[in-house]
Amino acid sequence: MRLIHTPILVLLSTAILQAADPIRVLVWDEQQPVKTRVYNNFPGNYIADHLAKNEDLDVRSANLNEEGLGLSTESLEKTDVLIYWAHVRHDDIPEAKAQEIVDRIKAGQLSMITLHSAHWALPYRIAMEERLKEDVLAPLPDDLRRQTTVEFTGKRERKTPPAEKRLAFETKFERQDGGGVKVTIERPNCVFPRCCTPKQPSQIRIILKDHPIAKDVPLTFTIPETEMYDEPFHIPTPDVLVFDETWAGGEYFRSGALWNVGNGKVFYFRPGDQQYAVFKEAPLLKILDNASVWLGKELAP
Numbered sequence: 001m002r003l004i005h006t007p008i009l010v011l012l013s014t015a016i017l018q019a020a021d022p023i024r025v026l027v028w029d030e031q032q033p034v035k036t037r038v039y040n041n042f043p044g045n046y047i048a049d050h051l052a053k054n055e056d057l058d059v060r061s062a063n064l065n066e067e068g069l070g071l072s073t074e075s076l077e078k079t080d081v082l083i084y085w086a087h088v089r090h091d092d093i094p095e096a097k098a099q100e101i102v103d104r105i106k107a108g109q110l111s112m113i114t115l116h117s118a119h120w121a122l123p124y125r126i127a128m129e130e131r132l133k134e135d136v137l138a139p140l141p142d143d144l145r146r147q148t149t150v151e152f153t154g155k156r157e158r159k160t161p162p163a164e165k166r167l168a169f170e171t172k173f174e175r176q177d178g179g180g181v182k183v184t185i186e187r188p189n190c191v192f193p194r195c196c197t198p199k200q201p202s203q204i205r206i207i208l209k210d211h212p213i214a215k216d217v218p219l220t221f222t223i224p225e226t227e228m229y230d231e232p233f234h235i236p237t238p239d240v241l242v243f244d245e246t247w248a249g250g251e252y253f254r255s256g257a258l259w260n261v262g263n264g265k266v267f268y269f270r271p272g273d274q275q276y277a278v279f280k281e282a283p284l285l286k287i288l289d290n291a292s293v294w295l296g297k298e299l300a301p
Helices: 006-020 042-051 073-077 095-106 116-120 122-137 282-298
Strands: 023-029 057-063 081-085 111-115 148-153 171-175 181-186 200-206 220-226 240-246 252-261 264-269
Touching: 023 042, 023 282, 042 057, 042 081, 042 282, 057 282, 073 095, 081 116, 081 282, 095 111, 095 122, 095 252, 095 264, 111 116, 111 122, 111 282, 116 122, 122 148, 122 181, 122 252, 122 264, 264 282
Parallel strands: 023 057, 023 081, 081 111, 111 264, 148 181
Antiparallel strands: 171 181, 200 220, 200 240, 240 252, 252 264
8 A cells, every 4th residue: 555645644634624714705784774674684694694504605794884894904804705785875985995905806815796786886896997997908018018007087976877878988098208108098987877766577597507606596587576777887898797687678787797807806796775675585695605605716826
């Protein structure tokens, strides 16, 4: 019988232990007060309680009212996947904190799941700006890219665009006297022209049935009561569209979109207004389970 030397056994044991480490998930919720509660303890805690049943996950919940806004550097350092639910208190998150979250995503230390109205949250918006910069600069040669500065036009506003506004990011390249290039890009506003009709059903459809986020999810399923969002969604083109969503009025939305941002990933999942029992639907909970596990495993080593 061939003996395995002790150092090799130690390395194998370490590898097995590392492989078994649970994925650290932080479910963050601004905890907006509402008159009628569908979730007795806020949607974030409801989601966290469900995910905690998954043995592959180590789940914590946090909220805006906690010390460090629930997003302290120490807490983020202990997080692999950040699930972010926000609705109206976006201005309470400082730009520096949002940038810290995005910097961790770019470094491959964190991935983020953005839910519903958090398309207007500052961490998501900055992540989309960073991704758009990557898209614009990608065709440039490496030496020229290093000499390029990028500026965005327009302010970060939460303002619904006119219905005729189409998806486009006007981009201008200017040669500088020193040999570099200045790029000016229209800022993505991460919103859409129509939304928020009275509650109605929608149908979710899997676009990529073999994607891990869609594992064991029905190819199509109905959310009985939800809001409506309608394209065009003013965002950079996703790397992957896992789900889309339609309504009886003909409205359409890219409701499960995935981007690489640096070495990390951002997954936007549209359903989730807290006044509807959306997160009590089994397929949606399964999607959050799948996304948390897959995004955690995809982080750069």
